[in-house]
Amino acid sequence: MFNKKCKVISNKEIAPSIFEMVIEDIDIATKADPGQFLHIKAKLRSDVLLRRPISICDINERSITIVYQVVGKGTEELSFTNPLEYIDVIGPIGNAYPIDKTKKCAVIGGGIGIAPLLELSKRLKNCDAYLGFKSGVYKVDDFKKYCNNVIISTEDGSFGNKGYITDFIREIENYDIIYTCGPKVMMKKVKELCLAVPSITCYLSMEERMGCGIGACLVCTCKTTNANDSKWHYKKVCTDGPVFNAKEVELND
Numbered sequence: 001m002f003n004k005k006c007k008v009i010s011n012k013e014i015a016p017s018i019f020e021m022v023i024e025d026i027d028i029a030t031k032a033d034p035g036q037f038l039h040i041k042a043k044l045r046s047d048v049l050l051r052r053p054i055s056i057c058d059i060n061e062r063s064i065t066i067v068y069q070v071v072g073k074g075t076e077e078l079s080f081t082n083p084l085e086y087i088d089v090i091g092p093i094g095n096a097y098p099i100d101k102t103k104k105c106a107v108i109g110g111g112i113g114i115a116p117l118l119e120l121s122k123r124l125k126n127c128d129a130y131l132g133f134k135s136g137v138y139k140v141d142d143f144k145k146y147c148n149n150v151i152i153s154t155e156d157g158s159f160g161n162k163g164y165i166t167d168f169i170r171e172i173e174n175y176d177i178i179y180t181c182g183p184k185v186m187m188k189k190v191k192e193l194c195l196a197v198p199s200i201t202c203y204l205s206m207e208e209r210m211g212c213g214i215g216a217c218l219v220c221t222c223k224t225t226n227a228n229d230s231k232w233h234y235k236k237v238c239t240d241g242p243v244f245n246a247k248e249v250e251l252n253d
Contacts, residue, residue, distance in 0.1 A: 001093060001214075002027050005086045009063060011079070015136035017070045018112070019079050023089065026062045033096035034059075034120035035205055035243040038066060039213035041088035042077040052078065053213055053238070055116035055181070055205070056092065057139075067115035067139070093213055095243050097203055101125040103176035107147075108190050110165060110182025114139060116205060117181055121146040128175075132165025132186065166190060173197045180246075181205040188251040195247070202246035208237045223250040 002025075009022040028038070039051040052074045058065035070076050081087060097120050105124050107117040110132040121127055121143055129147040131140065133154045143150050151168050152160030161168050166189040172178070178200055180190045187204050194202035211217035220237040225248055232250070235241065 001091060002031075003088070003090045004028070006089045008081050008083055008085050008087060010083055011081050013079070014067070015138040018067065018136065018138055019070065019075075020057075020065060020067050020138075021078070021081070022063050022065050023087070024063050025089070028089065028091055029059055029062055029064050032056050032059050032064055032092040034099075034123060035097035035116060036092040036094045037116075037242060038064070038089050038091035039093055040066075040078065040090075042074055042081065048074045048077055050074070050211060051088075051090065051213060053093075053207075055242075057115040057118050058122075058142075059119050067112065069112045090213060093238060094241060097179055097205075097243050099123050100177060104174065105177045105179065106130060106169075106172075106175045108165065108169065108178060108180040108182075108186075110186040113180075113182030113186075113205070113207070117179060118142055118146075120179055128170075130165050130169055132182070133159070135159075164189075166193070169193065172200065175200060178202040178246075179204075181207075184251045187246075191246040191249075191251060203243055204246045204249065204251075205242045206237045206244060206249065207242065213238050224248045225250070 006023045006025045009024050011021040014020045037053050037055045041051050054066045054068045057067045070079050104126045106128045108130045109117045127147050128149045129143045130151045135156045137159045153165045194200045208220040211219040221234040224235045
């Protein structure tokens, strides 16, 4: 994990309120894996006190791409960052998705949770993608480069199937591993589908508000259980996650 001032190569809107930023840093790019995230301070001088945790979308030899949604002051400030400016980045942070290239896999994403599944798709050998959007779509062509099949849904029917992406999952029992990220209500449905087929392993990526991002502040705890007992425990999304086996995480809408 590094704490560095990183140069922004590009920062552009790719769908309504959705931005793609390319950050140059060979150290972070070399260490990063799909499922991890960056903890970003938008401006070197800012009155926004807390950093923003943003998942890694794409990794190249010298750069990392993030995709983020403008939902508050911090991400709005980040959207105003110009190429060649510097931002303060801590990362890569967290546990990555376990990758098994011998298994048949599917990635299931919803909303901004689609972003961290792209680099994962690049590294899998036999993968389908199920991507759900409200309306404006993004990164679809990139997923088509790496996935056998890409199924799209939009809630308003403007692109692909109309409805929620969980309504269009085909023969889930044919998959060995499911990877998912998105709204909790979507991941809860994916978890239910996977639990109905004992042979499927499901990994999900949790999103929680974070303070420090390094496990000290306990802001991002989530409720978990394990196979050794039936008691509930609490784990930190930043350091114990953000990727968990779906069986151990309680998902509240």
